[in-house]
Amino acid sequence: MSRERRPRAVSSLAGRLLAALTLVVVTGGVTAWLVAGAVGPSVFRAHMVQTGPPDEGGSLVHAEEAFRSASVFSLGVALGAALLASLAVSIFLTRRIGRSLGTLAAAAGAVAGGRLDSRVPEPGMGSEFDDLAAAFNTMAGRLEASDGLRRRLMADVAHELRTPVATLTAYVEGIEDGVLALSPETMAVLRGQTSRLTRLAQDLAAVTQAESSELELRTRRMDPGELVVNASDAAREAYVTKGVRLEEQVAAGLPAVAVDPDRMAQVLGNLLDNALRHTSRDGIVRIHAGAHHAGIVLSVEDSGEGISADHLAHVFERFYRADTARDRVHGGSGIGLAITKALVEAHGGSVGVHSEGSGRGATFLVFLPAAGSG
Ligand SMILES: Nc1ncnc2c1ncn2[C@@H]1O[C@H](COP(=O)(O)OP(=O)(O)O)[C@@H](O)[C@H]1O
Ligand SMILES: [Mg+2]
Incomplete structure (x- = not known):
C-alpha cells in the first residue's frame, strides 16, 4: 500500500x-x-x-x-x-x-x-540532494554488510554442527544395527562429539556476549604484573603436564590499567591455551608485560608451529582455523581469538600477532591503554 x-x-x-x-x-x-x-x-x-x-x-x-x-x-x-x-x-x-x-x-x-544492493546515483543537483543520496547509499551499504555477516555466521554455525552431528548419527545407527558394539572406544567417540557440540554452544554464547555492545565490564585498576602472574598461575598445571616451559617477564614501572579481571583472565587464558596447544613438548612460552606508548603491551610468545603469512591476517576471525583438519582434532572451534579480540576492544585496547612463518613460533600481542588518573 x-x-x-x-x-x-x-x-x-x-x-x-x-x-x-x-x-x-x-x-x-x-x-x-x-x-x-x-x-x-x-x-x-x-x-x-x-x-x-x-x-x-x-x-x-x-x-x-x-x-x-x-x-x-x-x-x-x-x-x-x-x-x-x-x-x-x-x-x-x-x-x-x-x-x-x-x-x-x-x-x-x-x-x-x-x-540490499540497491544504490542511487548522485543527482548532481546541489549538496543537499547529493548528501541525501550519499547518506542513503551509506545506509544501504551498512545493511548489506551486516546482512552478509549474518549469513556467513549462520553458514559457519551450520558447518560446525554438521560434522559432529553426522558422526553421532552414524555411530548411533551402527549401534542400533548391531554393526558397532557399545565398547569403551565407541563411547569415547560419542563423548568426544557431544563435548565438541557443548563447547561450540558455549563458544557461540561467549562470542555473542563479547561482541555485543551490552558487554558489562567490571573494571578496576590493576597492575600489569598481577595480570601476568594470575594468568600464568592458572595455566601452569596444563603446561607442566605437557612439558612446556612457561616464563613470566614484567618490565619495571608500568602504568596501571583499568580492566575487568575475569575478562582479562579469559583473554590471556585463550592466548596461553593456544600457545600450549601449538607448541610441542620441551618448547617455551613467554608471557610478558611491557610499556607501549602511553599504555602497556601484554605478549604471549611461543616457540611452536608458527603461522604462515596467508593465515596471519585471519586468525582473529570467527571460526577461522589455520589448519582445519589438525585443529579440529585439537578440538578448537576457531572462536577463541575472536572472543579475545572483542574483549580487548571492549577495554579500549587492540590485538596483534606476529609470526616468522611455519615452525618459527608465534607472538600474540594485547595493547591496553593506561588507566586514567581517577
Ligand atoms: N600460538 C599459536 N600458534 C600457531 N597457530 C595459532 C596459535 N594461536 C592460534 N593459532 C591459529 O589460529 C586459529 C584460531 O585460533 P582460535 O580462535 O583460538 O581457535 P581455536 O583455538 O578454537 O582453533 C587456530 O585454529 C590456529 O590455527
Ligand atoms: Mg583457541
Whole structure:
C-alpha cells in the first residue's frame, strides 16, 4: 500500500512545485503589466508636454494613442515570451527534482523489500540532494554488510554442527544395527562429539556476549604484573603436564590499567591455551608485560608451529582455523581469538600477532591503554 502511495506523493510534490513557480511567474507578469500601464502613459505625457505647446490636430492624443498601442503590444509579447520561457525552465526543474526523488523512493522501496544492493546515483543537483543520496547509499551499504555477516555466521554455525552431528548419527545407527558394539572406544567417540557440540554452544554464547555492545565490564585498576602472574598461575598445571616451559617477564614501572579481571583472565587464558596447544613438548612460552606508548603491551610468545603469512591476517576471525583438519582434532572451534579480540576492544585496547612463518613460533600481542588518573 505504502509502495503505491510513494510515487503519487512524489509527482504531487513536482506538481505543487510547478504550480508555485507558475504562480510566481504570473504574479510577476501581472505586476509588470499593471505598473507599466499606470506609470508609462503619465511619464510619456510629461515628456510630450516638455517638447512644446500642443498643436491643433490633437497630435498629443494621437501620440498617446500610438504609445499605448505600441507598449501594449511590446509588453504583451515580452511578457508572453517571458512566461513561456519561465514555464519551460520550471517544468525542467520540477521534473528533475521529481525524478531524483522518485529514484530515491524506488531505491528505498527496493532496500525495504530486501534488495540490499540497491544504490542511487548522485543527482548532481546541489549538496543537499547529493548528501541525501550519499547518506542513503551509506545506509544501504551498512545493511548489506551486516546482512552478509549474518549469513556467513549462520553458514559457519551450520558447518560446525554438521560434522559432529553426522558422526553421532552414524555411530548411533551402527549401534542400533548391531554393526558397532557399545565398547569403551565407541563411547569415547560419542563423548568426544557431544563435548565438541557443548563447547561450540558455549563458544557461540561467549562470542555473542563479547561482541555485543551490552558487554558489562567490571573494571578496576590493576597492575600489569598481577595480570601476568594470575594468568600464568592458572595455566601452569596444563603446561607442566605437557612439558612446556612457561616464563613470566614484567618490565619495571608500568602504568596501571583499568580492566575487568575475569575478562582479562579469559583473554590471556585463550592466548596461553593456544600457545600450549601449538607448541610441542620441551618448547617455551613467554608471557610478558611491557610499556607501549602511553599504555602497556601484554605478549604471549611461543616457540611452536608458527603461522604462515596467508593465515596471519585471519586468525582473529570467527571460526577461522589455520589448519582445519589438525585443529579440529585439537578440538578448537576457531572462536577463541575472536572472543579475545572483542574483549580487548571492549577495554579500549587492540590485538596483534606476529609470526616468522611455519615452525618459527608465534607472538600474540594485547595493547591496553593506561588507566586514567581517577
Ligand atoms: N600460538 C599459536 N600458534 C600457531 N597457530 C595459532 C596459535 N594461536 C592460534 N593459532 C591459529 O589460529 C586459529 C584460531 O585460533 P582460535 O580462535 O583460538 O581457535 P581455536 O583455538 O578454537 O582453533 C587456530 O585454529 C590456529 O590455527
Ligand atoms: Mg583457541
